[in-house]
Amino acid sequence: MKIKKFVAPTLKEASALMKKELGNDAFILSTRVLNKRTDLGIQKHFEITSGVEEELDMVLAEVDNKHTNKEETFSAELMKLQKKVLGNQRAIINSGDSDTIVIAPKPKKRRKISSDQLKQYVDKLIYQEVSKPIIKSIVNQIKKSEEFIDPTNIEDYVITSLSSIIPTTSFEIKKHGKQKVVAIVGPTGVGKTTCIAKLAAISKILNNLKIGIISIDTYRLGAIDQLRIFSEVSSIDMLVAYEASEMPGLIKKFSDKDLIFIDTAGRAQRNLTELKKTKEFLDVVNLDETYLAISATNSTKNLIDVTKKFEIFDYSALVVTKIDEGVVYGNILNVAVTSKKPLIYLTNGQVIPDDIIAADSDFIAKMVVTGEIS
Numbered sequence: 018m019k020i021k022k023f024v025a026p027t028l029k030e031a032s033a034l035m036k037k038e039l040g041n042d043a044f045i046l047s048t049r050v051l052n053k054r055t056d057l058g059i060q061k062h063f064e065i066t067s068g069v070e071e072e073l074d075m076v077l078a079e080v081d082n083k084h085t086n087k088e089e090t091f092s093a094e095l096m097k098l099q100k101k102v103l104g105n106q107r108a109i110i111n112s113g114d115s116d117t118i119v120i121a122p123k124p125k126k127r128r129k130i131s132s133d134q135l136k137q138y139v140d141k142l143i144y145q146e147v148s149k150p151i152i153k154s155i156v157n158q159i160k161k162s163e164e165f166i167d168p169t170n171i172e173d174y175v176i177t178s179l180s181s182i183i184p185t186t187s188f189e190i191k192k193h194g195k196q197k198v199v200a201i202v203g204p205t206g207v208g209k210t211t212c213i214a215k216l217a218a219i220s221k222i223l224n225n226l227k228i229g230i231i232s233i234d235t236y237r238l239g240a241i242d243q244l245r246i247f248s249e250v251s252s253i254d255m256l257v258a259y260e261a262s263e264m265p266g267l268i269k270k271f272s273d274k275d276l277i278f279i280d281t282a283g284r285a286q287r288n289l290t291e292l293k294k295t296k297e298f299l300d301v302v303n304l305d306e307t308y309l310a311i312s313a314t315n316s317t318k319n320l321i322d323v324t325k326k327f328e329i330f331d332y333s334a335l336v337v338t339k340i341d342e343g344v345v346y347g348n349i350l351n352v353a354v355t356s357k358k359p360l361i362y363l364t365n366g367q368v369i370p371d372d373i374i375a376a377d378s379d380f381i382a383k384m385v386v387t388g389e390i391s
């Protein structure tokens with residue numbers, strides 16, 4: 018096992034450094050907060066001690082070989098494997114020097130987590146409908162860093178481990194006054210128009226940007242009215258395209274805008290012909306980014322199906338809507354990991370513009386582990 022420490026101002030940055038150097042198979046052994054002297058004085062930094070296994074773990078292969086469909090059996094299976102590995106007595110002690118560590122016999126002092134405590138977390142993740150491979154990887158990490166985990170830090174450890182696998186990205190405005198064009202696609206009623214209204218209002222009020230909205234949702238009755246009322250109330254210019262050929266002209270009309278949002282028709286992803294009609298409107302525009310909106314209330318299977326069907330739009334990030342209505346949150350984690358698309362926003366209610374949150378992997382990991390939106 019290769020072991021290394023990474024220090025950065027945030028846990029996320031430290032985790033990114035780790036992944037960059039050790040690859041995606043790297044796991045977190047422990048984390049701690051340091052006070053680091055910088056040009057700006059003493060600042061809080063996060064240190065991750067991480068490791069990467071040189072060869073594939075036999076134990077995981079064992080889980081794979083046993084096709085356990087029932088969740089209870091799966092959990093019991095993990096516990097059995099866990100016990101087996103916990104027998105391996107080894108400890109990693111920090112020598113004080115930030116780059117060196119000493120591997121020594123385990124001191125008896127630290128109170129180990131019991132099988133029941135670990136099972137509690139495995140059960141929590143199963144209840145949250147986190148996919149089996151993800152739970153396995155978390156158990157795998159815990160198992161390898163058992164020496165560092167005790168009843169007081171296991172929750173933080175599970176959250177940090179989950180957080181390190183959630184891809185996120187953030188919205189950026191183009192520099193030097195260049196215009197940015199963003200489209201949001203997604204299934205019917207998922208919350209695309211509401212999301213655009215929130216983003217448009219925030220960008221106008223907080224960032225002082227000139228915003229234009231183009232709607233191509235002439236399909237659903239009342240869809241245009243919904244947006245027109247919003248644009249009048251918030252004094253944001255809005256144009257409607259009835260044919261794909263009108264799109265370049267509308268973009269030109271908005272040549273003074275910093276940011277243009279394109280709101281698309283909510284069409285069922287089962288109907289590829291319908292999706293292609295929407296795509297015709299977007300194909301004639303120079304899009305900077307396309308986001309796929311998906312609802313937190315859908316099952317993992319449904320969400321993965323949507324992410325696949327909408328691949329024709331070549332979207333760059335996911336917006337997860339209606340997290341306030343979600344009962345469990347493992348689906349959000351599963352779809353981000355499976356689709357390999359980063360999360361950019363979460364929406365948590367109907368209020369414009371308040372109910373939108375920039376995606377943060379720690380926040381999402383916490384939602385999954387605690388079952389609550391903090």
Ligand SMILES: Nc1nc2c(ncn2[C@@H]2O[C@H](COP(=O)(O)OP(=O)(O)O)[C@@H](O)[C@H]2O)c(=O)[nH]1
Binds near residue numbers: 205338340
């Ligand atoms: N609870 C909740 N409702 C939302 C959220 N986002 C949108 N909605 C509601 O979902 C419904 C459909 O939203 P809309 O934006 O018209 O969906 P679209 O068809 O994808 O454009 C509306 O009643 C919205 O108020 C959210 O984050 N939470």
Ligand SMILES: [Mg+2]
Binds near residue numbers: 210234283
């Ligand atoms: Mg809409």
